[in-house]
Amino acid sequence: MMLVNGAPAESIAVTDRGLAYGDGVFRTLRAVAGRPLQWGRHYAKLHHDCGALDLSCPPESVLLADVQRVAVGHALATVKIIVTRGGGPRGYAPPRGGVPSRIVMAEASAPPARHANGVTVRLCRLRLSHQPALAGVKHLNRLENVLARAEWNDSATAEGLLLDQEGFAIGGTMSNLFIIEDGALITPDLSRSGVAGVTRDRIIDLAKQAGTGCRVEALPYPRVRNAEGAFLVNSLIGLWPIASLEGRTWVPTTLARDFAHALETDDAARD
Amino acid sequence: MMLVNGAPAESIAVTDRGLAYGDGVFRTLRAVAGRPLQWGRHYAKLHHDCGALDLSCPPESVLLADVQRVAVGHALATVKIIVTRGGGPRGYAPPRGGVPSRIVMAEASAPPARHANGVTVRLCRLRLSHQPALAGVKHLNRLENVLARAEWNDSATAEGLLLDQEGFAIGGTMSNLFIIEDGALITPDLSRSGVAGVTRDRIIDLAKQAGTGCRVEALPYPRVRNAEGAFLVNSLIGLWPIASLEGRTWVPTTLARDFAHALETDDAARD
Numbered sequence: 368m369m370l371v372n373g374a375p376a377e378s379i380a381v382t383d384r385g386l387a388y389g390d391g392v393f394r395t396l397r398a399v400a401g402r403p404l405q406w407g408r409h410y411a412k413l414h415h416d417c418g419a420l421d422l423s424c425p426p427e428s429v430l431l432a433d434v435q436r437v438a439v440g441h442a443l444a445t446v447k448i449i450v451t452r453g454g455g456p457r458g459y460a461p462p463r464g465g466v467p468s469r470i471v472m473a474e475a476s477a478p479p480a481r482h483a484n485g486v487t488v489r490l491c492r493l494r495l496s497h498q499p500a501l502a503g504v505k506h507l508n509r510l511e512n513v514l515a516r517a518e519w520n521d522s523a524t525a526e527g528l529l530l531d532q533e534g535f536a537i538g539g540t541m542s543n544l545f546i547i548e549d550g551a552l553i554t555p556d557l558s559r560s561g562v563a564g565v566t567r568d569r570i571i572d573l574a575k576q577a578g579t580g581c582r583v584e585a586l587p588y589p590r591v592r593n594a595e596g597a598f599l600v601n602s603l604i605g606l607w608p609i610a611s612l613e614g615r616t617w618v619p620t621t622l623a624r625d626f627a628h629a630l631e632t633d634d635a636a637r638d
Numbered sequence: 639m640m641l642v643n644g645a646p647a648e649s650i651a652v653t654d655r656g657l658a659y660g661d662g663v664f665r666t667l668r669a670v671a672g673r674p675l676q677w678g679r680h681y682a683k684l685h686h687d688c689g690a691l692d693l694s695c696p697p698e699s700v701l702l703a704d705v706q707r708v709a710v711g712h713a714l715a716t717v718k719i720i721v722t723r724g725g726g727p728r729g730y731a732p733p734r735g736g737v738p739s740r741i742v743m744a745e746a747s748a749p750p751a752r753h754a755n756g757v758t759v760r761l762c763r764l765r766l767s768h769q770p771a772l773a774g775v776k777h778l779n780r781l782e783n784v785l786a787r788a789e790w791n792d793s794a795t796a797e798g799l800l801l802d803q804e805g806f807a808i809g810g811t812m813s814n815l816f817i818i819e820d821g822a823l824i825t826p827d828l829s830r831s832g833v834a835g836v837t838r839d840r841i842i843d844l845a846k847q848a849g850t851g852c853r854v855e856a857l858p859y860p861r862v863r864n865a866e867g868a869f870l871v872n873s874l875i876g877l878w879p880i881a882s883l884e885g886r887t888w889v890p891t892t893l894a895r896d897f898a899h900a901l902e903t904d905d906a907a908r909d
Contacts, residue, residue: 388778509661510777
């Protein structure tokens with residue numbers, strides 16, 4: 368089921384700035400029996416991302432009602448929310464007093480595969496650009512991710528690791544990266560490239576609660592390869608330990624297993 | 639009038655990858671009495687840009703028929719063509735065997751304002767990122783242009799000049815830049831940032847025909863300010879001399895006037 372501005376619809380005006388310029392943001396999340404998981408975090412992030420584009424974010428109650436309406440028929444669903452700057456005359460200038468478009472859709476999904484033994488990751492050739500004005504934001508300008516994801520089509524490779532143009536590791540094409548180094552947890556700095564996902568925040572918070580903490584640092588690629596362990600996270604997959612990266616192999620760490628378990632427990636508690 | 643895949647329509651599926659990821663390219667051009675100006679160049683550029691995204695470009699005859707159909711009712715029209723990767727399941731991976739969407743629309747327009755005395759240009763705060771895999775291509779990921787254009791809303795400012803993150807001038811938010819230095823014509827290198835427009839190519843060709851030539855160079859901002867003259871071009875505006883840029887003022891050069899005239903003569907000859 369799909370809703371456009373709260374009404375059942377499967378299409379949007381061709382003059383919408385979301386299509387014309389990628390002028391908008393989005394979220395992808397899971398719902399269980401019509402209830403979105405980690406809703407508070409997802410809405411806060413959507414609101415933050417709208418702010419980065421000076422876009423007026425739809426009220427939380429309005430979006431939540433949309434989400435519940437599209438997800439209610441599914442035991443498990445993947446929900447996608449898109450907020451664009453809406454319509455307007457041709458030209459880059461955002462129209463004054465424009466009304467954002469909100470699109471909410473759901474599809475049935477299976478429980479996320481656990482991949483307890485880890486997944487195979489390749490290093491992408493595409494290097495991410497630096498744009499501090501947009502870094503961290505899950506906006507609709509995702510051609511870098513599309514080009515990177517088009518680099519492989521074998522089903523044995525689960526994800527691609529992206530470096531920026533200076534060789535720093537940023538994350539997967541659709542996921543955030545964590546490494547373990549001398550027993551400490553580290554995730555890449557995303558102030559110039561990448562998307563800062565909700566599950567990345569959850570891991571950082573869980574690490575704080577556990578007393579181990581998590582450092583946010585610029586992470587040259589060799590440090591990923593030399594790490595004791597590495598894993599990828601997002602709202603749909605949960606946590607995937609990296610078992611293999613361009614010839615480097617790892618056995619999943621206890622820490623990764625503990626975090627995967629903590630994510631699942633936390634989600635279950637909120638159901 | 640609007641056509642989506644050749645049929646009258648004003649909307650597109652919300653699952654289209656053009657909306658989801660900005661996964662597509664576009665063109666904006668003028669038409670006189672239903673005939674697109676510089677069609678050969680525009681189609682060649684669209685075809686090239688599709689290639690950069692590994693997108694299958696619709697055949698020239700199909701697009702030309704669409705353009706003529708939407709433009710035929712107007713003495714003068716602005717035509718916009720969008721080609722996206724079409725629909726597909728959620729996820730960045732381009733679907734194999736996907737069918738691109740083509741959207742063609744026209745609106746009535748006035749003849750371009752000549753601005754023979756030049757226009758006022760401001761320097762944008764936003765700095766363009768470097769992405770060699772996408773530079774030059776007129777793709778749908780245009781948030782940098784949107785953010786830059788949102789920096790002003792006074793009608794006295796006609797355009798904003800964009801620098802890249804190393805301080806090199808790249809072009810206007812919607813136009814290409816040329817400067818005159820020691821009597822020679824120079825335009826910025828666009829191999830890392832910016833959009834290489836059709837009118838930029840036309841000026842380069844006209845300069846070659848005139849025997850003066852045009853150099854393509856990395857152009858630090860101070861060289862723009864110290865230039866003998868500067869002008870902006872695109873397919874809709876034609877050529878605008880820059881009269882003022884952040885306190886630096888110029889009287890339009892003969893060279894700019896000659897090129898503006900040559901563009902108009904060339905368009906008229908092809909009508």
